[in-house]
Amino acid sequence: MTHPIGIFDSGYGGLTVFRSIAEALPQYDYIYLGDNSRAPYGDRSFDTVHQYTLQCVRWFFGMGCPLVILACNTASAKALRTIQQKDLPLIDPSKRVLGVIRPSAEVIGNYTTSRQVGVLGTRGTVLSDSYKIEIDHFFPDVQVHQKACPMWVPIIENGEYASEGANFFVKKYLDELMTAAPAIDTILLACTHYPLLADKIKKHLPANVQVVAQGDIVAASLTDYLHRHSEIDNVLTRNGTTRYFTTGDPAEFDDHASIFRGAPVRSQHVSL
Template identity: 60%
Template structure:
């Protein structure tokens, strides 16, 4: 009987999930990782629930086919629009022993210990904001917290076009942060609800009041995964340990390497171009 073991899969529609991968590898470097970026069809932020679900499921199945027993959706839009359906409707038929996890829940779980004013802001893609996933999840765990969100549709294009340090980025960061603060001046914590946004954090700080804490997701997702392995030793044993990372992209290898260099410091990465269907 073939042993069911493989790398930890990490999926994102674009490149932002590389910030999640980086944090997880920093905390748990001993594991093998397989990153899949659906870069040719990115961004997902403005796509419908049905299309995000379809594309995300295709990627999850691909990672499963390549041996992953556990897949993390390192994408807020996919976590918001596809995770629940995949967990509840698809996994029982594909393989009930495998798991798919997202990035929203680990971020939400820690917010209760961070906010003092009990007023929290969310900046994210339009798809994540429209899904109200953060609002619903926070209200489940912390019904006393008031949540205000705003979509920032220009931030991902700025980052993926390597313009996040430009003067143009200042304009759009200031615009959205000021709009969020106008919605609720009592906010004392802002969740960066897109895995691209840590690259903009210096500019976000520039236009955010000094008393407000900016919350990036990588470290929380990494810690949550480590805790998950402690609680689920059977799954931890099914994740191989060789310290290797492989990358898959639906774009060209050259384009992926060029764009990924903005997010990760690896000088040499093993990349394969694939077609999802």
């Protein structure tokens, strides 16, 4: 039996993170699960996101994964802490579940000179204040300005991210953020969907503002984690395989997922 690394997202966005992970660590086996039938998670309650995420984490464990990455900011913000502190000790203390917020918070202060950082995310991520809390822990001198961008995920998932129509909502949210905090010199894309809008985002920002996506950050953090945790690394199998699963329609998933993954995707349906 293989022991893959599990990569989870409510939909497609986690594939932008997985893309970086697979490039950095191609030797491992992976399973990706998109909970597309219940996506998006962004506006759902903390209890609902915890319930859905825990259900998916249990599924990963049943598939032989000793390590699961929540490649979803909403799940990381609303479910990770409870799963780590309350659920894992009861399910299997030897298993690990990691998120994308802490790795980003650990390094974002290294990017900013003005010490003013913008965080763009879903309503759920912004309302959780997870980024403010985590960044303050590592960089107490950095001011964090958050902006929810509720229209971006629907635009992206409906394949409109490259359209002229998308420019209106990209410019709208960025103008509101930069008007409120003009000294921002670094913006973190705190949703794994948003890299697909990166070119448009950069176009509507001042030239001195840098845009930071999470994929490479999370990949570097995972590489370091595995070096430091041989008890997990030694269990993981290394055949270079990837299997994709979705709770939605596989044909629809494959069509969209290949754009996020940057490579063809062939998935299977799973019922949780």
